[in-house]
Amino acid sequence: MSDQETERLDREQLRTLFLFEKLTDDQLDWLAEQGRVQWREAETCIFAEGEPATCFYVLLDGTVMQSGRVRGEEVEVIRTSQRGVYGGAIRAYMPDDPDQLYANTLRAITDCRLFVLPAAVFATAMREWFPMAVHLLEGLFYGMRRTQTMLGERERLLALGALSAGLTHELNNPAAAAVRATSTLRGQVAGMRHKLAMIADGRLDGTRLHHLVELQDEAVKRAASAPTLSALETSDAEETLADWLDEHDFVDGWRLAPTLVGAGIDTDWLDQVALAVGKENLDPAVRWLTYSVETEQLMGEIDDAVGRISGLVGAAKQYTQLDRAPYQTVDVHDLLTATLTIMKAKIPAGVRREKYYDPNLPAIPAYAAELNQVWTNLIDNALGAMGETGTLSVRTGREGDMVVVEIGDTGPGIAPEIRDRIFEPFFTTKPVGEGTGLGLDISYRIVVTKHRGDIRVSSTPGDTRFRVYLPITPPPVVLADAEPAVGA
Structure with missing residues (x-):
């Protein structure tokens, strides 16, 4: 079928989508009347970043890819074939932002079938059916955005101040x-x-x-x-x-x-x-x-x-990467050495340092300054866990097509009941006023979202290790910080 041919879904078909499964029959009937089904051929654009956000899309069949633009370059964020994921005018119900634009681009990777609602219809449904939820979401969205911006800036300023000192x-x-x-x-x-x-x-x-x-x-x-x-x-x-x-x-x-x-x-x-x-x-x-x-x-x-x-000046230049391209081929050992040099004054005299560098490790494509931020966060957390005595270990190696950097400490470890939460934004085990809970969240975004790598942690009392996996070959597109994933 062509892009222009459409069909409708009935009430029961809409109920099979997780987004609509709890709606009443009347609400489902109204959505069925207002919405349409559209087909999009493979490798076509469903909506483009910066265009007016006129429609709300729900995936029925096929595979889509969401991307954003960074300095003029298209950057893939997520690729999915999960039925029911959604995107487009997802904030159309926000009363303070009526003229919204698409925050990213959505492309059909394979032939796709989508349920489409006009933005005004979606906004009306949200405001009339869930007025309290709209107020809560509005407060949550703007509040979280302000809080994360302020705390993120403070986190960077505190880190910069400590490193400068x-x-x-x-x-x-x-x-x-x-x-x-x-x-x-x-x-x-x-x-x-x-x-x-x-x-x-x-x-x-x-x-x-x-x-x-x-x-x-x-x-x-x-x-x-x-x-x-x-x-x-x-x-x-x-x-x-x-x-x-x-x-x-x-x-x-x-x-x-x-x-x-x-x-x-x-x-x-x-x-x-x-x-x-x-x-x-x-x-x-x-x-x-x-x-x-x-x-x-x-x-x-x-x-x-x-x-x-x-x-020291050379280490500072290596750490900040001020005179170099953001995305470049780098030696991970140079980045680690620069970070350790910059953080030397922060390492207590009672903490022993151990380095095990793989001499055959290849250079990798990466955002060097941001990887230095990852090493800084992981080393700072390790030092905070150990206090005045212990062993800080830095290891590198290769596993398949990945470079592995391991930061270890001999602190008390991470309790099993909170281990799954350590990468959550604002979650911290530090006393009030000493941590914002953004260090590991930022590190996760840099490694996983931006470099398409992975961070894993293993922890027992006396042996905690964070392992960062980075691809040796560049991904098809350079990854940037993501908007909320489609259907997040």
């Missing part, structure tokens, strides 16, 4: 270290200039001065490759070196010994210095060499501090 704390440590090292370096360079003037005032001939410069280069190389000593070994080495300096009439040799030992310098090497410059120039020569070593160590500290700052 943590990042500031992490940046402050290397920045302060660089400032301290720079200040000390200035004094050491001044000391080097003074000692060099004493050495080079004519008391050393050219050969000895050249040999001393060679020893300086060797001292710097020793410092760069100095072995790490235990506390006992360090103490013994410093004592031996201090005794050597005392024997050679150094007034405060104990002050020089720690620096020289840290640079891997021993008494044999100092004997070479004495031989090179002579006893009368030994004190200023050793102090000059000590300044050289300290200068190299301080420059190493500055380099390390600046490297840490650069690493």
Whole structure:
């Protein structure tokens, strides 16, 4: 039959649809009179997003697909063949929104048969037959929308504030270290200039001065490759070196010994210095060499501090994805590492971290910044469950055509009676004022709705694991946050 040919349903046929099964005979007769049956051929549009919402549709036979548009791209939300699901002008009865538009697009995947009511007819039936329900639905719809918007914004602001505070704390440590090292370096360079003037005032001939410069280069190389000593070994080495300096009439040799030992310098090497410059120039020569070593160590500290700052800034850019396309091919390990770096300050000292990354894990197409939000929510919940002590584990692997990311903790676990509710909006086990109940709901939407993946949880006391499954190959269309599903 063509799209234009129509038929009617009688009272008993309408009663077989779950949406109408509790209506009275008179109500069913009225709907049967007002409604029509329409056929739509496969791959045709039933209604399009943005057009005036003129009809309410109920699926009788066939398969339909609901989609929305994100930045000009059509995004599939749901595909179903369940008899009785509905869509279209589902809020036509809202008195404050008379000129409604279709919020999404509905397409026939196969040949479809639908029961169609004009929007005005559907609105009249709702308002006259269920006036109290209309008031309740109106309040629920607008109230929930306002509440979810406000709490969602607050949830993001609180998370951003906590992460900003943590990042500031992490940046402050290397920045302060660089400032301290720079200040000390200035004094050491001044000391080097003074000692060099004493050495080079004519008391050393050219050969000895050249040999001393060679020893300086060797001292710097020793410092760069100095072995790490235990506390006992360090103490013994410093004592031996201090005794050597005392024997050679150094007034405060104990002050020089720690620096020289840290640079891997021993008494044999100092004997070479004495031989090179002579006893009368030994004190200023050793102090000059000590300044050289300290200068190299301080420059190493500055380099390390600046490297840490650069690493944190890089982690922040990786976490926020500010300079990158929203949808891209990403390495999950990079995202996890960036999130852990950003959250480092929030992890208590008593919580041990374990990482088990699969080295053969492939890159996947994903919304990177939003996946970082998922990791943040799951890690934050794990830390909240454990308190000050425990083990936070992050694992990755592959199962078939899915990448699996597992966030585990050793907290008390999730009680079986609430396990099925943890992904519900606004459901939280945290005390009043400490949680909005949106973290896992947002994570679920990002993973399941947007990436067509899955989140699973297993929990026993001392072992709770959230497993996130993400497809390795991109879905046919990129998924976006969904409107309520057809017939939801």
